[in-house]
Structure formats: structure tokens, C-alpha cells
Amino acid sequence: MRIPINRIETVPKESRFSEIPDLGQEELPAKVRFPSPVQVNVTYYRSGRELFFHGGLKGQVEADCSRCLEGVVFVVEKNFDFVLTPDPLPTNKNKELTEDEMGLSFYSGEDIDLSPYVREQTLLALPLRPLCSESCRGLCPGCGAELNRTGCECTSPGDPRMAVFRNLRLDR
Ligand SMILES: [Zn+2]
Ligand SMILES: [Zn+2]
Known part of the structure; x- marks a missing residue:
């Protein structure tokens, strides 16, 4: 202008x-x-x-x-x-x-x-x-997951839902 x-x-x-x-x-x-x-x-x-x-x-x-x-x-x-x-x-x-x-x-x-x-x-x-x-919550510095939308395993080791998956893997 x-x-x-x-x-x-x-x-x-x-x-x-x-x-x-x-x-x-x-x-x-x-x-x-x-x-x-x-x-x-x-x-x-x-x-x-x-x-x-x-x-x-x-x-x-x-x-x-x-x-x-x-x-x-x-x-x-x-x-x-x-x-x-x-x-x-x-x-x-x-x-x-x-x-x-x-x-x-x-x-x-x-x-x-x-x-x-x-x-x-x-x-x-x-x-x-x-x-x-x-x-x-930004991005997970470990795996780059969008923490606002999804969790990720590396930042939520104490999450009981994730523990189920960990146990499943261990059982196999
Ligand atoms: Zn943001
Ligand atoms: Zn992560």
C-alpha cells in the first residue's frame, strides 16, 4: 500500500x-x-x-x-x-x-x-x-508420538492398560 x-x-x-x-x-x-x-x-x-x-x-x-x-x-x-x-x-x-x-x-x-x-x-x-x-503435551521425546492424541509406551510405563500388553508379550 x-x-x-x-x-x-x-x-x-x-x-x-x-x-x-x-x-x-x-x-x-x-x-x-x-x-x-x-x-x-x-x-x-x-x-x-x-x-x-x-x-x-x-x-x-x-x-x-x-x-x-x-x-x-x-x-x-x-x-x-x-x-x-x-x-x-x-x-x-x-x-x-x-x-x-x-x-x-x-x-x-x-x-x-x-x-x-x-x-x-x-x-x-x-x-x-x-x-x-x-x-x-507436545511430542514424546522418545518415540515422537503426539501425546495430545495418543499415549505411548515409553512415557507411560505405569499405565495399567500397557502393563496388560507387556504381560501378554512376556507370556508368549
Ligand atoms: Zn500443541
Ligand atoms: Zn514415546
Whole structure:
């Protein structure tokens, strides 16, 4: 989503859009998928040469449970607020010089691309350690069985039902 800078006026305007954030999977704590685009609403205006943006995003993200690897759908919701000021050195390729210590971001060119902000805010809203439930039993470290669905012999040596099978085997 791009907003042409010459359409940003002192009177606030609101716009709504939806998009699938382009997340680099390698930076993520867990693999995530978007079942549908994330909904974004943003209000923007200018004061002099500074551009102000605030709004929120809401969507669904599917991630793998970090214990049992089952896909789980989470709601991601995040409000954001940021100010852009004109890049003081728009022609200088040296990015180090445009990095600002006060946390301000710069703009240059003809329009503002909101996609990187949507991506950044979505990343901040992701669950760090997705779990299908707090009580998820995960996978058996011994045999890899999904313990939420099935038991396994190696983790339940005291289970009387398993003892029956063990005895049967011993009898043979
Ligand atoms: Zn789980
Ligand atoms: Zn096991």
C-alpha cells in the first residue's frame, strides 16, 4: 500500500486496506502463514513537512505449536503510531548517515510505502512461542508420538492398560 505524498494534507484522511505481510520466514521464531490478508486502517496527515500516521491492524496468523507442531490460528492485533520527516540526505547512499538516534524515520521520493510498517507491526504482534494450549503435551521425546492424541509406551510405563500388553508379550 502506497500513499502519494502530495495527497497527504493537514486535514487527516483515513484509508483502509488489506494485505498479506511479506515476512521473511528466516527471522521468525516459528513458521507462520496467513489464512487471509491482514486488515489495516490508517489515518494520516501532515504538519509542515512532517507526516503523521496512526492506525491499527488486525488479522489472523497460523503458526505451528512450538510443542506439538500442530497448526494453530491466532488473532494478531496491533495499533501503531509513527512520524516521518524528510530525509535530510536523500541522495546520499550511505544509510548510516540517515539512521537517526532519536528514533525518527525519514521519507524520500513521491510516496510512502506502508507495507514495511505493516510487516514490522505484524512481526511485533506475533506470539513468541505459539502454543495450541497451555496444557499441550507436545511430542514424546522418545518415540515422537503426539501425546495430545495418543499415549505411548515409553512415557507411560505405569499405565495399567500397557502393563496388560507387556504381560501378554512376556507370556508368549
Ligand atoms: Zn500443541
Ligand atoms: Zn514415546
